[in-house]
Amino acid sequence: MTLWRIRATVADRPGFLSVLTASLALRGVNILTVQVHTTEAGAVDDFLVDAPAELTADDLVAAVERGRGRNCWVARSEAQGLADQPTRALGLASRLVRDPDGLGESLRSLLNADSVTWRPVVSGPAGPGHGAGTMRLPDPYGGSFEVLRTAPSFTPAEYARAQALVDLAGAVARQAADRVTLVLPDGAELTVRPAVPDDLPAVLSMQHRCTARSLLRRYPGRGAAPPERLRRLLSPAHGVTLLALTGGGDGQPERVVAMANLAPEGVLAELGLLVEDGWQRRGLGAALLRRLVGYGARAGYAALLAHTPADNVAVLRILDRLYQPGTVDRDGELLTVTVPLHERRAGASSAAETSAAAEV
Known part of the structure; x- marks a missing residue:
């Protein structure tokens, strides 16, 4: 048995496929499978055939062309090609x-x-x-x-x-990234899941509960984000937004208490984190950042960027202790921290990343 794959374009008209198959049959070629791909140029027929051992690729091309096929491609195939x-x-x-x-x-x-x-x-x-x-x-x-x-x-x-x-x-x-239960070092349990557009009212409520200081650290120079920007963050075209929620048991409604974002910027991606004041310094922010860094590593980004005011000591400590930033650039009171990801894409997992979550 000599297996070949043949692909050729045939006019998408009645009878033309039968002319091609008849031409192959005259050379003793047995058609095992055929797939038809419809294109603007005509029907592209993809055959797996069993041909006599003496036939060459040129012989098969000639048989196809005599059968009114064009743009013929022929290649030897292996036995696994028999799987449809x-x-x-x-x-x-x-x-x-x-x-x-x-x-x-x-x-x-x-x-x-x-x-x-x-x-x-x-x-x-x-x-x-x-x-x-x-x-x-x-x-x-x-x-x-x-x-x-x-x-x-x-x-x-x-x-x-x-x-x-x-x-x-x-x-x-x-x-895989759907709802997971997060247990903080103090024993508190929260749900972490990807955001959806319907979360906008709950995120706005969390934002209203945050102090002006927390909002300025998340959105330097502007404070609270307008609903239009939050809506874009909750349904990013690429990247991911994670929410941390508490409640939901005993008939209590869930409440968003933290939001973490990863937004692509070419080969880089920007990190963003907002934690409601009452949930800061309990390990929640560090846990969310670890998930975003893992996402960025799987996505193949070269590095992650975090833009934060110089007085945001808690976030700076987390990034420094867990991820050993490559560079820290300063523009007035705003710092840009770069977290390289090349080693994480290779599957490295630092011991620091598995340590207890830090202080946000």
């Missing part, structure tokens, strides 16, 4: 559920790609989409994947399959 596309896709989806960080490798396998590279930018002229040999897909953790394949050209159907795999990875990531 739905079976392969379901297998990759199952693997992705168990290992969400394997999205890049899953895309490479799904598309038989030459390479898959993570890029920090997802918008702009090189946003999501596909060309002949390049496909760009958003990464649920931030940034995007660039998929390269010399041949054959990508089709809209392949892009749709890849996008479905990305959507699954995003759902798994959101589920």
Whole structure:
């Protein structure tokens, strides 16, 4: 058995596929599977075939062209090619559920790609989409994947399959980051979960309960954030916003007591943290920052930035003790602290990060 993959464009008209298959049959080629990709240029037919051992790639191309096929691509295939596309896709989806960080490798396998590279930018002229040999897909953790394949050209159907795999990875990531119970050093229990737009009234209430000093530390030079900005923070296009809530038991409504944000800025991402005054210096802020740093490391950012007034000693101590900032730049009373992430992306986990939470 000599397995080949053949891809060719055929006019999307009745009878043209049968002409192509008849031409292959005349050379003793047995078609094992066929997939049809609809494109503007015509129907792209993808065959897995068993051909006589004496046939070469040139022989198969000639047979396709005699059958009115064009833009023919031929390559030898292995026995695993006998698994049909739905079976392969379901297998990759199952693997992705168990290992969400394997999205890049899953895309490479799904598309038989030459390479898959993570890029920090997802918008702009090189946003999501596909060309002949390049496909760009958003990464649920931030940034995007660039998929390269010399041949054959990508089709809209392949892009749709890849996008479905990305959507699954995003759902798994959101589920993994969903509600968790956080126990503070003093024994208090809170719920931490990603924010949603409907949280706006609760976040506004928390903001109203915060002192002017706490608001100025979170939003230097302006104090309380207007509802429009909070709405954007609660549903970021990329990045993540986490809320800490207390209550919810014995019929009591949940109350937001802290909000932490991670907002992308190219290859960097900005950290933001607001903790209600009564919950400061209890370890809550440090716990939320650790989760954001973990998110940023998985997303592949080069570093995180924290903009904070020079008198915000508690946050500065947390960053210094847990993350050993690379640089601290000063602009008047405003400090910009840089937290490098290259070692964390490699899987490093410092002992300091597993120590007890600090003072916010």
